[in-house]
Amino acid sequence: MFKTPGGTSRGVLTEKQSWFITIYDDAAPSKRGIGECSVLPKLSYDDRPGLKEKIEFVCKNADALRDDFHDELRDWPSLRFAVETALIGLSTPGSDILFPSAFTRGEHGIPINGLIWMGAPDYMLQQIEEKILAGFTCLKMKIGAIGFDEEYRILEALRRRFSKDQLELRVDANGAFSPAQAPGILDKLARLDIHSVEQPIRAGHWEEMAALCESSPIPIALDEELIGINDIEEKKQMMNTIRPQFIILKPSLTGGLKASEEWIQIAGDNGTGWWITSALESNIGLNAIAQWTYTLDNRMPQGLGTGQVFSNNVPSRLYTDKGHLWMHD
Numbered sequence: 001m002f003k004t005p006g007g008t009s010r011g012v013l014t015e016k017q018s019w020f021i022t023i024y025d026d027a028a029p030s031k032r033g034i035g036e037c038s039v040l041p042k043l044s045y046d047d048r049p050g051l052k053e054k055i056e057f058v059c060k061n062a063d064a065l066r067d068d069f070h071d072e073l074r075d076w077p078s079l080r081f082a083v084e085t086a087l088i089g090l091s092t093p094g095s096d097i098l099f100p101s102a103f104t105r106g107e108h109g110i111p112i113n114g115l116i117w118m119g120a121p122d123y124m125l126q127q128i129e130e131k132i133l134a135g136f137t138c139l140k141m142k143i144g145a146i147g148f149d150e151e152y153r154i155l156e157a158l159r160r161r162f163s164k165d166q167l168e169l170r171v172d173a174n175g176a177f178s179p180a181q182a183p184g185i186l187d188k189l190a191r192l193d194i195h196s197v198e199q200p201i202r203a204g205h206w207e208e209m210a211a212l213c214e215s216s217p218i219p220i221a222l223d224e225e226l227i228g229i230n231d232i233e234e235k236k237q238m239m240n241t242i243r244p245q246f247i248i249l250k251p252s253l254t255g256g257l258k259a260s261e262e263w264i265q266i267a268g269d270n271g272t273g274w275w276i277t278s279a280l281e282s283n284i285g286l287n288a289i290a291q292w293t294y295t296l297d298n299r300m301p302q303g304l305g306t307g308q309v310f311s312n313n314v315p316s317r318l319y320t321d322k323g324h325l326w327m328h329d
Contacts, residue, residue: 016038016039016040016041016280017038017039018036018037018038018039018281018282018284018285019036019037019055019082020034020035020036020037020082020284021034021035021036021037021055021058021059021079021082021083021086022034022086023035023062023083023086023087023089023090024090025090031090032089032090033085033086033087033088033089033090033091033092034085034086034089034284035081035082035083035084035085035086035087035089035284035285035288036081036082036085036252036281036282036284036285036288037051037055037078037079037081037082038078038252038279038280038281038282038285039051039078040252040253040279040280043224043227043253044077044078044227044252044253044279045075045076045077045078045227045228045230045253046076046077046078046079051076051079054073054076054079055079058073058079058083062083065083066087069083069084069087070084070256070258070259074230074231074255075230077227077230077252077253077254077255077256077259078252078253080255080256080259081251081252081255081256081257081285082285084256084257084258085098085256085257085285085288088257088288089288096287096317097291098287098288098291098292099291099292099294099295101291101294101295102294103290103291103294103326103327104291104294104327104329105329106326106327106328106329107329108294109321109324109325109326110290110293110294110302110304110324110325110326111138111299111300111301111302111323111324112136112138112301112302112303112304112306112320112323112324112325113136113138113139113140113168113170113301113302113303114131114134114136114138114139114140114323115139115140115142115303115305116128116131116139116140116141116142117142118142118143118144118145118146119146120146121146121150121154124141124146124154125154128141128154128158132167134320134322134323135321135322135323136322136323137166137167137168137301137323138167138168138169138170138195138301138323139158139167139168139169139170140169140170140171140172140198140303141154141155141169141170141171141172142171142172142173142174143171143172143173143176144173144174144176144177145176148185152188152189152192155169155171155189155192155194156192159192159193163193164193164195168195168301169192169193169194169195170194170195170196170197170198170221171189171194171196171197171198172197172198172199172223173185173197173198173199173200173201174198174199174223174224175199175200175201175202175203175224176200177200177201178201179201179205179208179212182200182201182212183212183215183216185197185200186200186212186216186217186218186220187217189218190217190218194218195218195219196218196219196220196221196245196246197216197218197219197220197221198220198221198222198223198248199221199222199223199224199225200212200220202224203224203225203227204225206238206241206242207241209222209225209242209244210241210242210243213242213243213244213245214243219245219246219273220244220245220246221244221245221246221247221248222242222244222246222247222248223247223248223250223277225238225242225244225247226238226247226248226249226250226253226254226263227253227254230255230259232262232266235262235263235266236266239266239267239270239272240270243270243272244272245272245273246272246273246274246275247263247267247272247273247274248274248275248276248277248303249263249264249274249275249276249277250276250277250278250279251276251279251285251288251289251292252278252279252281252285252289253279257288257292260276264296273300274298275298275300275301275302275303276289276292276293276296276298276302276303276304277302277303277304278290278303278304278305280305281305282310282313282314283313283314283315283316283318284314286304286305286316286318287316287317287318289304290304290318290325290327291327301323302325304325306318306319306320306325
């Protein structure tokens with residue numbers, strides 16, 4: 001359950017479902033790995049009939065699937081992520097340490113953006129003030145729900161207070177604008193030194209998105225565009241067609257860590273930047289994503305959540321301080 005309903009251009013979220021998969025070692029019953037299958041309504045590729053049956057199949061055949069689960073679960077990205085991280089956890093010495101590093105030892109933090117949820121203008125302004133007081137130097141604001149003119153005024157006022165060197169501003173449209181509207185929106189946002197715009201038009205319109213990426217005065221980042229593309233040749237085709245400035249990788253939505261690393265390789269081959277974002281996982285999934293993200297050595301602010309939006313989350317050693325995600329040692 002969300003502590004406060006989360007507003008997006010696709011509607012308001014009040015709750016979401018997750019399944020936790022625990023894998024044990026029969027030879028050492030105390031050893032276990034836990035993975036999270038987190039499903040976002042109307043967005044996750046797994047949000048379709050048959051998911052529960054597929055989860056049951058995985059639980060009954062975990063040992064047989066160990067070596068080929070990437071292929072078996074290719075069309076179930078979140079479930080694939082759950083199995084992948086559970087198996088990694090099973091093979092590591094600490095139950096919550098999947099990728100030992102300076103991050104897991106509490107020595108280094110990961111820079112993250114502060115997320116501003118959609119809502120009434122006063123609520124959005126309140127979130128902005130809270131994030132600035134908390135030390136964030138990168139904010140991501142969701143747009144496309146309350147009217148672009150009002151959203152633009154909020155961004156404009158924020159830019160008057162802070163230069164681009166003081167505060168990085170990202171916006172996430174979640175496909176809210178039409179191909180006809182998008183060029184004008186991008187032109188206006190460029191006046192505010194916006195770092196990037198996520199998914200200005202809906203996914204699936206490759207030619208229209210390619211035209212926007214070629215002509216946009218500010219970088220475009222693909223997000224939803226990646227969901228459901230699970231074959232490596234199709235990934236290459238999409239990237240070669242659209243040629244975005246950035247892609248945003250959400251392991252729960254893109255098939256896990258190995259699948260996300262395929263995207264990173266393709267992005268590198270195309271001169272495309274990238275960063276990692278969580279997708280409203282509980283602390284189980286967020287813990288795995290954060291630890292893996294640190295090992296990638298990407299210095300940009302990442303889009304990792306803080307686990308603080310839920311009223312019924314599981315305990316975690318993750319915390320935020322001055323715009324960074326940290327882990328207690």
